[in-house]
Amino acid sequence: MNMKIPVIIWGATGFTGGELLRIIARHPDMEVVGAVSRSKAGTPVGSVHPHLRFAYQDLNFISPEEGGEIDAGLVFLALPHKAAAETAKKRLSAGQKVVDLSADFRLRSHEQYRRWYETEHPCPELLKEAVYGLPELHRSEIAKADLVSGVGCNATSAIFALLPLANAGLIENARIECRVGSSEGGAEAKEGSSHSLRSRSLRVVSPFIHRHMAEVIQELSLPEDKISMTVTAVELVRGIQCLAHVTLNKTLREADIWKLYRAQWSKEPFVSVSPAKPAHFRIPDPKFVLGSNRILTGFALAEDGRRAIAASAIDNLIKGAAGSAVQSANIMYGKEETAGLEMMPIYPA
Numbered sequence: 001m002n003m004k005i006p007v008i009i010w011g012a013t014g015f016t017g018g019e020l021l022r023i024i025a026r027h028p029d030m031e032v033v034g035a036v037s038r039s040k041a042g043t044p045v046g047s048v049h050p051h052l053r054f055a056y057q058d059l060n061f062i063s064p065e066e067g068g069e070i071d072a073g074l075v076f077l078a079l080p081h082k083a084a085a086e087t088a089k090k091r092l093s094a095g096q097k098v099v100d101l102s103a104d105f106r107l108r109s110h111e112q113y114r115r116w117y118e119t120e121h122p123c124p125e126l127l128k129e130a131v132y133g134l135p136e137l138h139r140s141e142i143a144k145a146d147l148v149s150g151v152g153c154n155a156t157s158a159i160f161a162l163l164p165l166a167n168a169g170l171i172e173n174a175r176i177e178c179r180v181g182s183s184e185g186g187a188e189a190k191e192g193s194s195h196s197l198r199s200r201s202l203r204v205v206s207p208f209i210h211r212h213m214a215e216v217i218q219e220l221s222l223p224e225d226k227i228s229m230t231v232t233a234v235e236l237v238r239g240i241q242c243l244a245h246v247t248l249n250k251t252l253r254e255a256d257i258w259k260l261y262r263a264q265w266s267k268e269p270f271v272s273v274s275p276a277k278p279a280h281f282r283i284p285d286p287k288f289v290l291g292s293n294r295i296l297t298g299f300a301l302a303e304d305g306r307r308a309i310a311a312s313a314i315d316n317l318i319k320g321a322a323g324s325a326v327q328s329a330n331i332m333y334g335k336e337e338t339a340g341l342e343m344m345p346i347y348p349a
């Protein structure tokens with residue numbers, strides 16, 4: 001008999017917590033045994049996530065105190081940073097494996113964490129054992145880890161756009177531009193998420209430097225002074241389109257770049273390279289991946305052979321958060337990496 005891995009989700013009322021609940025509801029090897037919330041303990045999961053009512057008819061949110069008593073092997077933390085690190089420390093000492101979706105364990109040094117998050121790390125001693133939770137980069141380390149970080153959604157989109165060029169040492173500089181949906185900001189109502197204020201705006205959230213740049217620099221080993229990142233909130237609920245405007249350090253032909261992208265991504269179960277034609281499908285559009293763990297990558301090369309647009313599209317709540325987290329957990333437990341994650345994108349969305 002297949003014994004399912006008992007899973008507990010902290011921050012289960014939030015957007016990424018909801019996506020974890022949705023994915024695990026149909027996961028062949030995992031089962032949610034606890035959904036923790038400070039504000040909704042005692043109320044049904046379906047009262048916050050109405051689309052999941054039928055999947056969790058008997059599951060109520062539980063308090064953090066109750067969550068601490070449940071003996072689940074695997075914990076997902078969908079909490080804000082800092083709160084996540086403190087909870088991770090307790091869960092690890094209770095013998096649980098932790099996948100933390102927050103930013104707390106993404107950077108390798110506490111100096112970098114202090115610099116980018118402008119606060120002291122609550123448990124810097126754990127940074128050395130945490131693995132950056134992007135399976136496409138760290139599969140073998142994730143397989144041995146008890147603590148895996150989540151990924152920054154914008155960072156994920158930039159990494160997928162740029163990895164083939166970065167690995168080939170071809171990037172002279174890159175201006176990364178992410179166009180993002182409102183769910184990036186989480187479920188809590190704030191000025192940035194107010195529908196009246198945000199809808200139909202093109203709001204540049206960060207013109208030049210964004211926290212997620214730290215992950216891109218770390219994971220692609222690129223020099224900081226050669227990278228910038230602009231994040232613009234656009235009229236989307238979900239989805240990120242990343243366009244990285246790259247100056248190449250040598251002249252290339254299109255065929256060279258096709259070769260690099262195909263070699264990098266052909267064996268990855270969730271990554272596709274956009275076709276060259278029709279022209280309007282060449283640059284990845286998040287509309288083609290929404291609701292799925294898929295990543296679309298693509299590129300265009302200018303006639304001079306020195307300027308390229310390296311691009312990607314993801315669903316920020318799935319490949320940029322809950323999907324990568326479940327993919328990592330599958331690897332931690334030696335399960336099929338794609339388990340629970342083979343849903344098709346919805347289209348049109």
Ligand SMILES: NC(=O)c1ccc[n+]([C@@H]2O[C@H](COP(=O)([O-])OP(=O)(O)OC[C@H]3O[C@@H](n4cnc5c(N)ncnc54)[C@H](OP(=O)(O)O)[C@@H]3O)[C@@H](O)[C@H]2O)c1
Nearest residue numbers: 011014015016037038039078079080083102184186187321
């Ligand atoms: N949204 C994205 O696209 C995305 C992508 C990648 C990574 N992430 C990361 O994933 C984490 C969760 O993001 P989200 O978008 O799901 O956020 P969210 O919708 O705001 O949900 C976070 C949940 O955490 C709980 N919470 C809030 N403050 C807390 C605190 N101080 N201590 C304990 N619990 C607290 C809240 O639930 P209760 O009040 O019910 O306890 C809340 O529902 C964040 O660290 C975020 O950076 C988000």
